[in-house]
Amino acid sequence: MNAQIQPVTTASDKPKAYGARGPAGQRMAAVWVPNWPLLVAMLAHNLDATQPAVLQRGRQVHVVSAAARAFGVRRHMALRAAQELCPQLHILDEDPDLAAREFEYIAQVVETIVPAVEIIRPGLLLFAARGATKFYGSEDAVCAAVIEALADRAQCEAQVGVANGILATILAARTMRVVAQDQTQEFLGPRPLTDLTYAAVTNQQQVALGQFLSLQQRLGIKTFGALAALPHAHVHTRFGDIGAWAHRLASGLDIREQSPTRQEPDITVSNALDPPVDRIDTAAFAARSLAQELHRILLEGSVTGSRIEIMATTSAGEELTRTWRTDDSALGAMSAARITQRVRWQLEGWLTASSIAQQRRRKAALAVSEIRAVPGSVSGASESQETLEHPEPVTLTRLQLTAQFVVPTQTHQESLWGRSDGANRRAQSAIERVQDLLGPHAVLALAPAGGHTYQDRITSGWWANQEAPARDGKQTWPGQLPSPAPATLFQDPWDIVVVDERNLLVTFNNRLGMSASPYAVIQTDPRWGVAKVAQPVRNWAGPWPIRTRWWTEQAQHCVYLQLVLDHQPALLAVYRQGNWYCEGIYD
Structure with missing residues (x-):
């Protein structure tokens, strides 16, 4: 595989003059499909929109359908509590690959209305509003055209909004508004600062943003207006890159101010697929190599890009193109693994028939059959309007990745206290x-x-x-429980026996009174090498009672002890339902 660097010079490479605070946010439109991951999961399980369903994450509700919300089910609710409110609730697993793959069909439908779109994440995309507004006559007409197209061709409800700047555009879509160009600050000012989470691209960015928002709440900065009123330089100095990112968005600007004095060309890597590829796993393997090469070039040049364009050429000579927005605050835009993930999602969308399109064709076929069942009700013109789409299988012959809007990134040097992020970056690369x-x-x-x-x-x-x-x-x-915590915690506690001087089991009564002081521990787990050998207790601390879920039938009463042994590491022992267990050891 020979990856070639192909610098691309575009019209955007020409220097532009900006004001003292940088360029105003670009006029954009956002298309948001509410509960998109749940929508496609319900489609995959043949569930109707009227059936209550949720997506689970861990043991909690992550996404709630409108039907489930009517029963009182809410996000972050325990699954058991949700099932008590709605016994017929369908609990589905989250499938990011499915959500990304199916969203390609949504992007294709929107591209029948506007020339080009950028995917922020599955369920949310952006497009430039100026050109579409000139064609349709007004921004309201553009929004109506997109909503109508998605309702007709994808049978899904979407919300569209128009504003200046990325954050204002996303929030405008969530509230179905067209924000005037001079009303951005008034629109953002009173909104809660927690709305910044809607603009986060990666999970790492969401985690960092959560810590930033928690600190702002404690400082009393709770709205976009309060944050935007602070000097940008002070916010950047105090809170770092995440603070600068948040301040620019709160001010109604784009994520990054491009320097008028240094314009970087786009960076392109490509590879010819010989033989042509029609399998997802084969295409994903080629995509991973290209993603690693592109990421390496960005790192070596100390640059970052705000968009990754994915282009594939088919055996018929057709060029398939899609643009994904990245976290351009990070060196190298995204990690190689995350670039690969976006490319794989996109390839799956191109190589796999969309379930939404298939459902639409089934409904159209059913409608045609019902109309034809009425004698004399179908004309040649109406039959042509009901023609079903049958896409041909796609075979890829070339794959190309391009980092767009490339700008220099800050150097990752040691901080004031001598701490460097280099070790963390190397560890993250090893994990990926x-x-x-x-x-x-x-x-x-x-x-x-x-x-x-x-x-x-x-x-x-x-x-x-x-x-x-x-x-x-x-x-x-x-x-x-008090500090210190054990050095090692066992996921599955193992059995021990704590006895007193008379070799009787140490127990607790209802008033948490201990029957006798611990004298020895009989360790029965084979991980200790010797089974059922009594180890004298040299010292102990506690007891510490813990009552968990006391308001439910699954309530448990536990009592913890720290036991220091003569010839073994100290133990964290717990007395539960008449038995002793070892939950951890101290070094």
């Missing part, structure tokens, strides 16, 4: 390499969270889908 080899679910990430027990204070999730913990780990939980 493992994901490339073993898959996205090969690496688990741990994060501190809030809770009473040590187990509750650690949450885990896939590295590729990191989210801020639902429970704040910085807050103090009344009655929580």
Whole structure:
């Protein structure tokens, strides 16, 4: 595979004059399909829109359908509580690949109205509003045309909004508004700062943004107007890149101010696919190599791009093009793994027939059959209007990736206190390499969270889908176990026996009174190498009672002890339902 760097000079490379605060946000339109991941999941399971359904993430509700919301089901609600409110609730698993693949059909429908679109994430896309407005006569007419096309061809409800700047445009779509050019500040000013999450591109950006928003809440900065009133330089100095990013969006500007004195050419890498490719796995392998090459070139040039254009050439000579917006605050735009993910999503959309299109064809076929059942009701003209689309299989002969709107990025040098991000970047690259080899679910990430027990204070999730913990780990939980925490926690606690001097089991009564002091621990787990050998207890601390879910039938009463042994590591022992378990060890 020979990747070639092909600098592309466009009209945007010419210097432009900007004001003192940089360019005003570009006039854009956003198309937002509410609950898109749930919509396609319901379609894949042949569920009607009137049936209550949710997407689960962990043990909580992540996305709620309108029918489920009518029963009182809400986001972040426990699944068990949601099922109690709605016994007929359909609980579905989230499938990012399916959501991205099906959204290609939505983008194709929108492109019948406007010339080019940019996908921010599955369910949300942008397009320049100026050209479409000239063609249709007004911005309201553009919005109406897009909504009508999606309702007719994709049978889905979409919301469209127009405004200046990325954030204002996204929020305009969520509120179905056309914001006048001179009303951006008035539109954004009173809105809560938490709306910034709608503009985040990657999961890592969402995690960093969650920490930033938590700090702003404690500082009393709760609206876009309050943040925009602060000097940009001060926000950047105090809060770093995420603060600068948030301040620009809160001010109604685009994400990054392009320098008029240094214009970087677009960076392109391409590869001829010989033999032609019609399988997703083969195309994804070629895409990964190109993504790694493009990412390497961006890193070596210390540049970043705000858009990744994916172009594929078919065996019929047709060029398929799609643009994805990236997190251009990061060196190299996106990691190689995330670029590969976007390319794979796009290739699946091109090579796989859309379920939405298939459903539309089935409905159209049913409508035609019903009309033909009425004698003399179908003319030649009406039959031509009901012609069904049967796309030919796609075979790819060439694949090309282009980083667009390339600008220099800040140097990643040591901070004031001597800390460098180089080690973190190398560690992240190594983790993403493992994901490339073993898959996205090969690496688990741990994060501190809030809770009473040590187990509750650690949450885990896939590295590729990191989210801020639902429970704040910085807050103090009344009655929580004291520090220090064990060096090792066992996911599955193993059995032990804690006895007193008379070799009787140490127990607790209803008033949490201990029957006797711990004298020895009989360790029965084979991980200790010797089974059923009593180890004397040299010292102990506790007891600490914990009552969990006391308001439910699954309520548990636990009592914890720290046991220091003579010739073994100290143990974290828990007494639960008449038995002793070891949950962790101290080094």
